[in-house]
Structures are given as C-alpha cells and as structure tokens.
Amino acid sequence: MTSTPPDLALAPKVRAIPDGRTAIRPPIDRRRVLLAAVAIAAAVVTGWSTVRLEFTPSALIEGADDVQNLIERMLPVRLDDPARIFELAGETLLIALLGTVLSVLLSVPLAFLAASNTTPHRAVYAVARGAITFCRAVPDLVFAVLLVRAMGIGVLPGVLALALHSVGMVAKLFADAIERVDPGPREAVRSTGAGRLRELVGGVLPQVVPSWISTFVYRVDINLRTSVVLGFVGAGGIGFALQDALRGLVYDKALGIVLVILAIIAAMELLSIWVRRLLLQPGTGKLTPAGKSSPPWTRDRVARLGLNGVVLAAVILSFPVLRIDPVALLTSPAALVDVAGRLFPPDFTLVGDRLAAAVIETVAIGVLSTAIGILLSVPLGLLAARNIAPHPAVYWSARAVVLAIRAIPELILAVVFVAAIGLGPTAGVCALAIGSVGFLGKLLADAAEEIADGPREAIRAAGGGWWQELFSAVLPQVLPAMVGSGLYLLDVNIRMSTILGIVGAGGVGFLLFEAVRTLNFPFAGAIVLIIFVVVYVIERLSGWIRSQVQ
Known part of the structure; x- marks a missing residue:
C-alpha cells in the first residue's frame, strides 16, 4: 500500500465545475469546524469589547492633532x-x-x-x-x-x-x-x-x-x-x-x-x-589515542x-x-514572605462595582488590542517571510519594521498614547495593538518560512499568480499557527493590560497601584488574586483551543 507524500497531503482538494474548470476546496474536518467556531466567537467578543470600551476610529482621528503636537514637541x-x-x-x-x-x-x-x-x-x-x-x-x-x-x-x-x-x-x-x-x-x-x-x-x-x-x-x-x-x-x-x-x-x-x-x-x-x-x-x-572523545579547540x-x-x-x-x-x-x-504575608488573606470586602468594572475593562482592552494586532500583523508578517515576500527589499523593510516595533516596550507606548490622546482605555488599546504587531508579526513570519513548498508549486504549475498562491496555498498552511499565536497573544495582552493603569491607560492596574501606594495590601492581594484567576482561565482556554487546531 502506498502512502501519500507529505506535500500532497497538505494540498487542498480539487473539485470539478460543470464548465470544465476546477476549484480548490479545503476538506471539512473537525479542525476546520473548530477554526470557524473560534473565528465567530472572536468576532462576537471583539464586538462586545469595542462597545464596552466605546472605542471608535473617530477618537483616533480627533486625536490626530494632539499626536502631531506631541511629535513636534519631541523634535x-x-x-x-x-x-x-x-x-x-x-x-x-x-x-x-x-x-x-x-x-x-x-x-x-x-x-x-x-x-x-x-x-x-x-x-x-x-x-x-x-x-x-x-x-x-x-x-x-x-x-x-x-x-x-x-x-x-x-x-x-x-x-x-x-x-x-x-x-x-x-x-x-x-x-x-x-x-x-x-x-x-x-x-x-x-x-x-x-x-x-x-x-x-x-x-x-x-x-x-x-x-x-x-x-x-x-x-x-x-x-x-x-x-x-x-x-x-x-x-x-x-x-x-x-x-x-x-x-x-x-x-x-x-x-x-x-x-x-x-x-x-x-x-x-x-x-x-x-x-x-x-x-x-x-x-x-575527535578520537584521542587513549580512545576518549575530545572536541577540538x-x-x-x-x-x-x-x-x-x-x-x-x-x-x-x-x-x-x-x-x-x-x-x-x-x-x-x-522579604518575599513578608510581601506575601501582607497580601494574604485578601480583603474582598472592598471588591465592589468599581473593581468589577476595572477587571472587565482590562479583559476588553486585551481582547480588542489582540484583534487589531492580528489584523495589522497578518500582512506585515507574511511580507516579512523570506519565501513569501515578492522582493528582497520588501522582506528586509518588513523585518526592520517588526524589529523596530518589538524594541519598544508596551508601557512606553502607553505613556506616549496617554500623552497624545488622553487618559483612558483607548490609549491602552492602541499601545497593546502596536506592540502586538511586533510580537505576532515575527511569529507569523517564522511560521510562513516553515510551510511546505508542494501546495505552492501546485498552484504555480497551474498558472496561478502570487495572490492566488498566497490565498490558496500559504494562508491555509499558516492559519493553524496564526490561531495558536493569536491565542497566546491574547494571553500576553491580558497580562499586560493589567498594568497599563499605572500610567493611566485603563484597566485594573490603577486600582492596584493605588492600593499599594496607600498601604492597603489586603485589597491589593484581592486584586492580584483576581488577576491570577482571570489570566489562568484565559491561559487554560487558549491552551485547549491551540491543542485542538494544531
């Protein structure tokens, strides 16, 4: 019995059309259904986050003059x-x-x-x-x-x-x-x-x-x-x-x-x-006369x-x-034991509507920034892949952009956006979204450089152009890695969003910083415990989804 070559196994199926042409149709399997469900859930949660944070492009457009003024003050x-x-x-x-x-x-x-x-x-x-x-x-x-x-x-x-x-x-x-x-x-x-x-x-x-x-x-x-x-x-x-x-x-x-x-x-x-x-x-x-292995200098x-x-x-x-x-x-x-002793037992009596709203805002910031980061990262990450970029100049330019963005810590970006467009979660979303481009862009570029060449060669042999090759042979192979990296990015962004409040960029970080500053350590312990539970649940959910789609 013969086995299917790996490259052909990755290639999408082909079906006939009545006029004699052929169309590419990926097989419907459990992973594809789960990917569709994840996409729908992501769209719903992203929409909720957008409404919850009252995030609109008009806010960024209205803040364009402030950004310009800030840039002028920097130079x-x-x-x-x-x-x-x-x-x-x-x-x-x-x-x-x-x-x-x-x-x-x-x-x-x-x-x-x-x-x-x-x-x-x-x-x-x-x-x-x-x-x-x-x-x-x-x-x-x-x-x-x-x-x-x-x-x-x-x-x-x-x-x-x-x-x-x-x-x-x-x-x-x-x-x-x-x-x-x-x-x-x-x-x-x-x-x-x-x-x-x-x-x-x-x-x-x-x-x-x-x-x-x-x-x-x-x-x-x-x-x-x-x-x-x-x-x-x-x-x-x-x-x-x-x-x-x-x-x-x-x-x-x-x-x-x-x-x-x-x-x-x-x-x-x-x-x-x-x-x-x-x-x-x-x-x-190399083998020495005594018969012992000795690496050369x-x-x-x-x-x-x-x-x-x-x-x-x-x-x-x-x-x-x-x-x-x-x-x-x-x-x-x-000292560590002393810190832990101050935090525990946590005081949940002060956990009211304000803290609940801050935690919800933190999650919404992480979700929305991840969604925007994915949208911006996909084209940049593909262009930063050596085997996908249409020209070496495009490849090196995209890699340089990814490297430059990755070099800027998200908290610094948050400080800049707070100074430009004011306090609030919009600044936090913008900071994490840009930081996501550097993080996810590199992961997608690395994943794209490791895909099999067989499906691409099949599209090329059929006379397909660069765009057809991209959508029919590259994206289907990169999609599982994209989903896995996006879920991991969500985990990272929710962790990061918990501290953006320190600089006024929304989320629960402001309450935590104030609790520590006023020596209210039991309340700080309650906040830390809530952060841990939220991040742990997101991490476990993301890990399960990644294990199912990869």
Whole structure:
C-alpha cells in the first residue's frame, strides 16, 4: 500500500465545475469546524469589547492633532547628560541579566519537581506546576510594585521582580524539556546502582542543556525589554530617567532616551540570535589515542567558552555596579514572605462595582488590542517571510519594521498614547495593538518560512499568480499557527493590560497601584488574586483551543 507524500497531503482538494474548470476546496474536518467556531466567537467578543470600551476610529482621528503636537514637541531630539543615560542603560542590562540568572537558579529544581517523569509525587507535581503558573500569571511590574513598597526604592526589587516572573516561563519550558528526554540514558545510569541525584545529573541534564540554553538567551532578551520600564515604579534602570522626563513634559529629552533604549534592545536582539547559534551549534569530536572523545579547540568552541566567561564575569560585576549586597540577596526570601504575608488573606470586602468594572475593562482592552494586532500583523508578517515576500527589499523593510516595533516596550507606548490622546482605555488599546504587531508579526513570519513548498508549486504549475498562491496555498498552511499565536497573544495582552493603569491607560492596574501606594495590601492581594484567576482561565482556554487546531 502506498502512502501519500507529505506535500500532497497538505494540498487542498480539487473539485470539478460543470464548465470544465476546477476549484480548490479545503476538506471539512473537525479542525476546520473548530477554526470557524473560534473565528465567530472572536468576532462576537471583539464586538462586545469595542462597545464596552466605546472605542471608535473617530477618537483616533480627533486625536490626530494632539499626536502631531506631541511629535513636534519631541523634535529635535535632545539627550542631556549622555554619560548618566548610558550608565543607566548599562544598569538596565545588568538588571536583566542578573534577574534571568536568578530565575534559572530557581527554575532548575522547580522544573524537576514539575516534570511528570522526574517529580517524586503527583501532589508535588501539582504544587510545583501551580507555583509556576502563578509566577507567569502575575505581571513582573506588579511584582516590582509590591517589592518596592516592601523593600524600598532600589535595584534589588527590580531584579527580584524579573526573577519571580521569569520563573513562570523558564521553569515551564525547563520542565517541558525534561518531559521530552529519552529514558534510555536514565535507565543506563540507574543500572549502575547510582542514586536518584546522579541519575538526574547524568541521565537527564545532558539532554536538556541545549534547550535550557536557548530558553535562557531568549529570556534575557525579554527581560531587557521589561527592565527598561522598572524605573516607572522605582525599581532602577533607565526607566527612571524616562519617567522623570515624561513627568516633566520634556518630550524631546524623553525621545532621546527612547532612541537609546531602541538601539540597545535592537542590538541585544541581534546579539541573542548570534549567541543562540553559537551556543547551540553541535560540536564535532575527535578520537584521542587513549580512545576518549575530545572536541577540538575550534574557533567556535573558543568563542563559546569565552562567552560563558563573559556572562559569568558580568554576573559577578553586577553586584558592585548595581550596589547589591549579596547578603541582602540571600536574605531576600524573608522579604518575599513578608510581601506575601501582607497580601494574604485578601480583603474582598472592598471588591465592589468599581473593581468589577476595572477587571472587565482590562479583559476588553486585551481582547480588542489582540484583534487589531492580528489584523495589522497578518500582512506585515507574511511580507516579512523570506519565501513569501515578492522582493528582497520588501522582506528586509518588513523585518526592520517588526524589529523596530518589538524594541519598544508596551508601557512606553502607553505613556506616549496617554500623552497624545488622553487618559483612558483607548490609549491602552492602541499601545497593546502596536506592540502586538511586533510580537505576532515575527511569529507569523517564522511560521510562513516553515510551510511546505508542494501546495505552492501546485498552484504555480497551474498558472496561478502570487495572490492566488498566497490565498490558496500559504494562508491555509499558516492559519493553524496564526490561531495558536493569536491565542497566546491574547494571553500576553491580558497580562499586560493589567498594568497599563499605572500610567493611566485603563484597566485594573490603577486600582492596584493605588492600593499599594496607600498601604492597603489586603485589597491589593484581592486584586492580584483576581488577576491570577482571570489570566489562568484565559491561559487554560487558549491552551485547549491551540491543542485542538494544531
């Protein structure tokens, strides 16, 4: 019995038309029905969000003059005291690095407890997974606000906030990598009579290190974007200088700081791409006379060793540069327990119509910004795919736009829109929608570059043009990835929308910030718990839909 080639299996079915022509008809299956149901539900929820937020294009049109005035006030760009700005930029880099390293140290034991094939008991597994989900659901800026209030203004609360929130992603990906390992090496180590610790170190760790390295590098990139806004809540970094400029309405100086931030983030993204390729490139071993495998000292191996040394040196250097006492870092768990003790038990007696309205507004901001972001991201993401773009110039231009947008943290965009069109959820929707373009555009471009060529070649062989090829062969293959990435983006945007209220861009963040500022920690605990429940429900629903359509 012959099997269908993979490329032909992906190709859409063809049906005959009475006049002799053929038409492409995708098969009706369970996934297609679910995709249609998701599209209908998304349209309904988006419509509700639009009405709930009273979001209309006319509001943006009416604010065009304000945007123009803001741009005029930003030009020409000014950068006062460059030495201080670059010192703060270096501080931001070290905060991101140290926070990521701490998250890795916390995530390694947690990942082994949260992996189904290495956890000692199902109860331990459930608790570990719950802790990971909590860290991921509570935004890093929320952690920073609480820690700054408990520990005081400084860099250490920012580092700890990045570390705690990063555990939500790092530990999850570490645990997922552990669950995918080959059991053979573990069994081989176990057969020698080794204990459980040696079994994990010798049979599991070597298999997951490459994946863990990739996760670490990617998380540094993410934390750098986050750390630039920690100064907004007094947690150190270049964000403090930016907030100072914005608070003083010195917009030309603020734009100069933003451009420095963009340059640093763009450079770090390019560096992270090179680092991932360097660290994850498989080495070639050579057999020594003694019969032992010894990798040659190639230029790549020397570069990898040197890079590891640079990272280690930067971590050590970060303590004196950031003025962090290592002893204070070791005693920080006591501060974390103190923060948790202040939040719990949460006080729900103050949870009234105002909080309910703010939570609903937060969800609506996340939904509407995601919908707008998807509409804007699809054409840009397809043009940013090397195999789809009609010309190399189009490809590089689209990639540059995606990179530039990804380099701007959403909170900074929210500050700009608040200054341009005023306080309220419209500014939050615009900020998250633009931020979504950079996030989703890159994911769609990467997905489009991985599609099978067979369906496209079939359309091309039948005389179809670029547009027919796009709609008949490209979009059907990209659609599952688009749905999965869009649902993940919804999860991210709802988390982000919970903090936009800090700068007046709507949502529940304003109430949380006010609760912490007035030392009403039990009420803040109630808000944090509600945020966790909302984000957790959205995350589980999105995960289920992604598993069904992919």
